[in-house]
Amino acid sequence: MKAAHRREARVKTKVRQQKATPGAEQQKATPGAEQQKATPGAEQQKAAPGAEQQKATPGGKPPKDLPFWGADLNPEARPGVPRESAPHPMGGAHWREPPRQPVQGEPQTRVGLSRPTPVFSTALPPRGLSGMVRRAAHRIPDHRVAHWMLLLLADRIDAVESLPRLSPGALLDMLRRR
Amino acid sequence: MLALTYHGPSLVRVEENPEPRIEHPNDIILRVTRATICGSDLHLYHGLIPDTRVGTIFGHEFTGVVEELGASVQTLKRGDRVVVPFNIACGTCFFCQRGRTSICENTNPLSSMVGGVHGYSHTTGGYQGGQAERVRVPFADVGPMKIPDDLSDEDVLFLSDIIPTGYQAAEQGDIGPEDTVAVFGSGPVGLLAQRSAWILGARRVIAIDSVGYRLDFARRYNQAETIDFGQVPDVVARLREMTDGRGPDVCIDAVGLEAKGSMLHDVLGKGLMVEAGTPTALNWAIHSVRRGGRISIIGVYGPPWNLVDVGAAMNKGLSIKAGQCDVKRYLPRLLDHIRNGRIDGKALITHRVPLEAAPDMYRIFAERTDGIIKAALIPPGAK
Numbered sequence: 333m334k335a336a337h338r339r340e341a342r343v344k345t346k347v348r349q350q351k352a353t354p355g356a357e358q359q360k361a362t363p364g365a366e367q368q369k370a371t372p373g374a375e376q377q378k379a380a381p382g383a384e385q386q387k388a389t390p391g392g393k394p395p396k397d398l399p400f401w402g403a404d405l406n407p408e409a410r411p412g413v414p415r416e417s418a419p420h421p422m423g424g425a426h427w428r429e430p431p432r433q434p435v436q437g438e439p440q441t442r443v444g445l446s447r448p449t450p451v452f453s454t455a456l457p458p459r460g461l462s463g464m465v466r467r468a469a470h471r472i473p474d475h476r477v478a479h480w481m482l483l484l485l486a487d488r489i490d491a492v493e494s495l496p497r498l499s500p501g502a503l504l505d506m507l508r509r510r
Numbered sequence: 511m512l513a514l515t516y517h518g519p520s521l522v523r524v525e526e527n528p529e530p531r532i533e534h535p536n537d538i539i540l541r542v543t544r545a546t547i548c549g550s551d552l553h554l555y556h557g558l559i560p561d562t563r564v565g566t567i568f569g570h571e572f573t574g575v576v577e578e579l580g581a582s583v584q585t586l587k588r589g590d591r592v593v594v595p596f597n598i599a600c601g602t603c604f605f606c607q608r609g610r611t612s613i614c615e616n617t618n619p620l621s622s623m624v625g626g627v628h629g630y631s632h633t634t635g636g637y638q639g640g641q642a643e644r645v646r647v648p649f650a651d652v653g654p655m656k657i658p659d660d661l662s663d664e665d666v667l668f669l670s671d672i673i674p675t676g677y678q679a680a681e682q683g684d685i686g687p688e689d690t691v692a693v694f695g696s697g698p699v700g701l702l703a704q705r706s707a708w709i710l711g712a713r714r715v716i717a718i719d720s721v722g723y724r725l726d727f728a729r730r731y732n733q734a735e736t737i738d739f740g741q742v743p744d745v746v747a748r749l750r751e752m753t754d755g756r757g758p759d760v761c762i763d764a765v766g767l768e769a770k771g772s773m774l775h776d777v778l779g780k781g782l783m784v785e786a787g788t789p790t791a792l793n794w795a796i797h798s799v800r801r802g803g804r805i806s807i808i809g810v811y812g813p814p815w816n817l818v819d820v821g822a823a824m825n826k827g828l829s830i831k832a833g834q835c836d837v838k839r840y841l842p843r844l845l846d847h848i849r850n851g852r853i854d855g856k857a858l859i860t861h862r863v864p865l866e867a868a869p870d871m872y873r874i875f876a877e878r879t880d881g882i883i884k885a886a887l888i889p890p891g892a893k
Contacts, residue, residue: 398733405711421601422599422607440620442620449618452619453632453637455637466561488518
């Protein structure tokens with residue numbers, strides 16, 4: 333079933349069919365949601381292009397008639413002030429030190445870390461020639477330019493190395509959509 | 511499962527990928543219901559972010575339904591609808607404890623600069639992203655927020671990134687009621703930075719871009735004054751003219767490393783790649799802001815360096831704040847703004863397409879055609 337769905341959905345045409353203008357989107361929203369949300373669409377309709385030129389003129393006053401103006405004027409209402417808050421656990425963290433993800437295979441770490449961070453990705457370990465260049469790059473600290481230049485080189489090698497793994501059809505499809 | 515997969519600069523494809531699995535006791539597996547393409551995904555798409563490996567699944571803005579839970583997950587259950595911050599954060603390290611979840615030190619073993627991010631290269635940890643049918647979400651008790659029953663996934667989708675990012679961009683400007691704020695870039699983050707500048711009580715908001723339909727959107731959506739930098743000989747001079755010759759009090763760079771407007775930087779940053787993209791918008795911000803003014807950098811820049819006019823910044827006595835957004839701390843307040851209609855992220859969605867059409871959306875988004883502001887990707891089976 334999935335395969336059928338995928339074939340059907342190879343779809344430049346659907347892009348057009350499903351394209352929605354912002355205005356149309358607002359009309360489609362469920363009535364309940366609209367009632368609770370005080371319709372930003374209405375704000376947009378109120379403001380014809382050019383109206384703002386009158387509202388915000390050099391030397392003028394703040395446009396306090398905008399329904400959203402000044403809601404967080406008071407710095408105490410701003411969630412990122414002060415930028416570094418008094419220390420406290422974020423979200424629902426229920427650990428002092430997070431438990432560690434088991435390490436299987438070749439750990440990928442930067443210079444200065446004796447083991448991976450408590451969580452890490454296992455996707456796409458280094459492989460082939462590009463992998464050798466990546467391993468070399470990660471043996472250089474990331475405050476050194478050589479680290480980044482080697483990684484960019486590895487990225488280009490990786491792209492070339494992966495071409496034979498693609499079917500001609502897949503490659504043509506990507507080039508066509510490029 | 512199907513996922514949007516990277517194969518090289520400007521080469522992406524929706525294809526079968528391995529299913530994600532629980533790898534840590536606080537992981538969940540999410541069935542994605544909506545994903546979007548971010549402007550910063552274009553930096554990956556164009557091959558500008560180092561350590562972007564072939565096979566990387568992009569996508570750091572998504573909502574979904576919890577399908578599998580790790581053994582230690584306490585705050586979520588199977589079937590919960592959640593929106594997921596793009597940052598992956600442990601919640602208890604030195605930085606998370608201070609609210610700085612974007613620079614968590616427990617989620618990225620590969621770089622000393624930044625924490626983990628979903629679907630944004632191995633420079634941010636190598637986690638696979640959400641432009642897929644399913645995705646692994648680490649530290650599920652810390653990041654994801656349950657979606658309230660009265661709101662749809664699309665109502666809160668942009669809480670994953672661009673709404674808090676736009677808000678933090680404005681907040682970094684320490685905006686007050688006498689301030690004129692210039693926002694470089696009228697893409698999704700720029701538009702939300704403009705809206706947030708009003709919310710923080712700016713006196714004037716000026717949007718700068720060269721894409722006509724985006725400036726139209728800025729006028730319509732945010733009632734901002736606008737400058738099309740393609741139509742004026744000198745954008746810095748134009749901003750000074752508009753502000754009594756001094757310049758704006760606050761300049762926000764919501765463009766980042768693929769800015770247009772300087773042939774020199776286009777050659778050095780995009781052609782020869784001897785600098786990390788183009789710092790044109792940032793240099794314009796530095797030169798146009800008033801002496802003693804404030805610069806907020808929210809546009810993404812990559813390593814290793816850029817030719818930034820730091821001498822001008824120093825001699826003008828500027829304050830500069832920068833950073834990836836610490837999404838988690840902004841969610842309650844911004845959810846309130848969505849509920850009360852002060853921010854409508856959904857209005858930015860101009861295209862809704864099946865996940866399989868994602869490569870076409872990348873091309874359209876990169877070319878700034880078809881009036882695109884934001885594309886929502888709908889995986890197979892999602893309503």
